[in-house]
Amino acid sequence: MMPGIYVGEGKVIHFTRGGGQEIGSGTFLDHAIFSSSPSHDSGNPCPQCGDQSRLDGVISSCIDCFLAGGDLYLFEYGVSPVFFLAKARGGTCTLASSDSPENVLHRAHYLLEKGFGVYHVSKNNCEDFAIYCKTGRIVITTISVGRSGQAASFLAAASAIISSPLRYLTRSFSGLAVVGCSMYCVSRLVSDIGVRRDVVIVPVERLVSRASIDETDTGNVPMEH
Template sequence: MATGQVLNPGDHIYTECLGGSYYHHGIYVGRGLVTNPNTGKTRTITNATCFYKPKGSGIVLTCLDCFHEGNGLYRYEYDVSLLSFTFKTSGSCTPWSCYDPNTVIKRAYDYLRDQNFGDYNFVFNNCEHFATKCKMGKARCNQALWGTGLPGALVYNVTRRLTKDILW
């Protein structure tokens, strides 16, 4: 996080992967209790992140350090202007508004508990979809727009709806 910024539970966060070629997203939940599936032991994570992880592992709760692995850590912005949305880095913001932090965290934990967010798909069901679904109630992925702004958002959403029955 930039100097002076503090994370609040319910924040949508993201970190750079492969030198910024794409971003990994999650929901900062603050304090979280995790159970080791091998030993059954539980422990509290002080700075926990709930995020969607590919390769069949579904949604996981992890510590903040493991989430960003020493890369930059950023807060995703909501309610940005359409002009800002068009010119900001894809996958860093949305013009849509979001729910209150308690609703966001409840959704993240519900998906974690039920493991029902669906199969991972790099373009149509990824970690950014998970985080925006928790925050807004609608799964969106602005980084899949590859910097195309509002026109790309329209094409992406139409394509996602047309292929939904094929992919899922």
């Protein structure tokens, strides 16, 4: 999935690494999570968007370029924990509630002009951008890995069995599957931006005034819970 913010008139504002300019994590996540990159190459530019094949950062694209031949899905906000866990795939919903359309559009357009920092596949990706535009929430802990739902899901799946001491309680395949599924669900839930403790609500003007949110002195940032 490639999250973005629909802003009307057939346009989507989204965050992309850009063709040939990728800056990833140096892990398997680089091959598992993809940024939202335009579907047209330089030899076949979009009649509406032009040649966006080399653009990176926050860009505005038509819906066709944004979808790149994929399907359109609605990311859901303010869901219940039960609904969240029922959505086994990460990056489809969050417990955090969405702000008003006016605030969402203001953030998206402001970041289109000012930027959203350097793309990082596990810490500052297209899902982080879309969730910030919708909620104003952002992770401030520098050691955090997997801020977005997609990244958290991959990491949770990879570590569910390996890191859990509960794996020693059973040797059967079905038992390991139950343990792994349980740890995966718990890991997804506690890493959701709607319940994490290392999250603050930062005004977009304050966000872009810093070179990186990771370098922000949190004592000077207005914090809301």
